[in-house]
Amino acid sequence: MKQIYIDFGITQNRFLEIIDGKINNLYVDNLDDGNYSGNIYKARVDYVDEKLKSAFIDIGINRNAIMQLGNLKIRKGDEFLVQVKSDSEGEKGPKVTSELTFPGKNLILLPGEKIVKISKKIENREEIDKLCELGSMLVKRGYGIIFRNTAASKEKDCLIEEFEELIIKWEKIKKQAEYAKAPSLLFNQRDFLNYIFTELIYEYDSVYIKDFIYIEGLKEYIDLNRLQINTLEYVERSIYDILMKNHTLDGVKITIDEVEAFTIFDVNSGDNKNTSHSFFEINNKAAAKIFELIKLRNIGGIIFIDFIDMHYDDKKKLLQLFQEEFKNDTVPNKVYGWTKLGVLEAMRAKKGKKLKDLIYSNYYKEIYNPNYALKLIEDYIFENAKKFNKNSFEVVSSAEIANLSDKIEFEKKIKNKYKVDLKLKTHNDIQNFKFI
Template sequence: MNKIVIDSGFSQSRVALLENGELVEYYIESKNFKRIVGNIYKGRVKNVLPGMQAAFVDIGLEKNAFLYVKDAIPQEILYDKKKTFKDILIKDVIKNGQEIIVQVTKEPMDNKGARVTTHLSFPGRYLVLMPNIDYIGISRRIEDKDERARLRKIVEEIRPKGMGLIIRTESENKEEKDLIEDLKYLLKLWHKIEKEKKLGFPPKILYKDLDLIYRTIRDFFTEDIEELIINDKENYNAILEFLDLISPKLQDRVKYFDPGINIFSYYGIEKKIKEALSRKVWLKSGGYIVIDKTEALTSIDVNSGKYVGVNDLSQTIIKVNKEAAKEIAKQIRLRDIGGIIIIDFIDMENKKYEQEILKLLESELSKDRVRTNVLGMTGLGLVEMTRKKVRKRISSILEKKCPYCNGLGMVLTPETVINNLENELKRISLHTNSEAVIVNVNKEVGRILNGDMKEYVERLENALNLKIFICKDDNIHSNDYDVKYMGRLNKVKDILKEIDSK
């Protein structure tokens, strides 16, 4: 049973897509920070970079957007097999200071600005309108040849002259009137933008894509979804009105949920989100996968873990690898991992098994809406694949870099902290007249210094001629220590008594 669960809060909207009870896609949008993919801007070219075959465009954001030559040239060149864009220079397409209409295709990420294109497109329920190219496309997910031919014939008749249309998967088995109504809605948007782009100076926003909840209804709420549950009455009523325009048959599947209960906890989604942030993901067999992100790529390592099989080692390996392939495809989709991905399956001596794993991985990835490409297995037995980057991955939305470990995910060992403290105490002994110090340390470091390393502290005191009082403090980070007081021994002892009395 497939469901969409929407948590509409005061600060955030969250959407979870469940397939047979499993969380397969998760989206989050802050009420204060909206996504910009799909937005259309009137911008100004700030800097043409011939060496990079690209340009920077000011669209009114903190960082200039990036426009690659492929996204700047007329679309008909891209769709004409007799022509190639590789010989076209960016400086011959656009100039510094030029006004230009662009659409955002990728969110700003890390230190990079948004990526934009001049190839505008407007997604509707059943069709995608491309106003600047004479073209007809059809979703590969519509596999029936007769249905493809029927839809293409309808679109050829209703398509405005000189414009392009892509037939979306949801168009399958729909009547001509449904496609016509969808096209009317998209043309209204385009005509509105045509008027807006003639007014005002760049940078200026011309079109803002739907927010998360309405995009969910447009793009995900199909006949395959049995229920859509939302915990906000106002949005519940608005969804029903929206569906009345685009798909009235689905109105009965929309359910209102009591806002007094945590809707994500009720459906077990909160727990699944935490699992999606974990570096290690356990498999049902007892094996596990480890997901690590680097600057250049994401690596996924498969391990047999607790699973030892029964008799045949090769069958044990293939079982874990098959289970891992399914889980990896799910995790890539759920975490929204993009870019280069390297997968290290458990070594398989039989080439037949390797092909089985690759086919299974490709089959599972075919469920993903985002384009993926499995390149095959390298000589080292690693699977190379890519996935289109569209938005930030879940981890970067829900988590931030640790201010203590600078994003390494590691902290100093107690021994390292103790060594750092020793150097500080040597400095105090050498450069001050202090007879004693009170040092606050993390609980674990304090336990070691007052326990197994008590003799070490005594040797240090004798060597430095400095009385050292160790105090455990829950508020001290495990990497740190704090020399709280230093001075005459009697004075330090008095301060220590005051601390103990509190």
């Protein structure tokens, strides 16, 4: 049973996928949080650093993007198309590339290329040969192609139709780029519905939303007969559970520390008096849970895992199992192995914001991201306006939350959407917000 929860909001949208009662996927999209990964821009070169072999590129956001030059010859003032490879982190701007990809559900278009690539997850030789043959025919149109994992189960005509649709969409973007003034956004990979139905949703048994007012936007994506209304409290509870610092599994404690440079998982047996063989079983279960948390929290960069100490043969076996687990990840990754200190080291590409940064401005002090805070305020109004027949609400909040509210005219949007008045005031002693 595959259940999909789609939770819309003024400042934050969420998607949750449950398969047979277990969380399989979570995606959070903030209105004002610099999530640019996959976006395509007409950009302008601001500065070229020959020593670093890098260029600083203006894509129209509050900081320059960074691009490795390679063999590319460019000068200040040059304008061309770039795509964001990874989002900004800390003081660093996003990383961009001039090698563009245009994603579809079952394949990816490669403008400017004439190559055929096939997902490594497709292992059946017959399927690979079939897709190679089809790809060789399609690239004659002047575009390269990557067949995604899902392409293996699709009919030839379905893939050809999708390929043609992607070309039409891409040609429109190219035409738009001719007249657009740099810097400007040409393709928003993070458009919420387009993203989740292209990248995350492949099939479903039922879809839950919290109100029928959202049906119009979903018509082109889902079978409305499978649509149901739900309070979506499960989404909020799931986010809270996933972001806990400590997780307990069969008496074993898993502690997570996410800092800018790396993330470390610490597996602790507590007072458990198990043998080394039992430690392997515990570590194996912990490894599965850790992989789940890495995926759901969207952790990228360097990852260290301090497992319970084991014999050499068990460590070798656990490494192989962990590598197999990581093969199921859609995000590029590499498991390096055990360090001299006995800690497992891995790397996962940074794709979009970490979940903790979408929910908190300061995770350890529990200071909410303003987008998340306004989503909570909106949800409270939605739940209580009709229940208690209220037509006005008053909130005091931190300056950061109030600033975002003013910037996006949040009070006006609440009025238009829910037909109630909201008055939001700043208070210096409030860490997040409270209703009064």
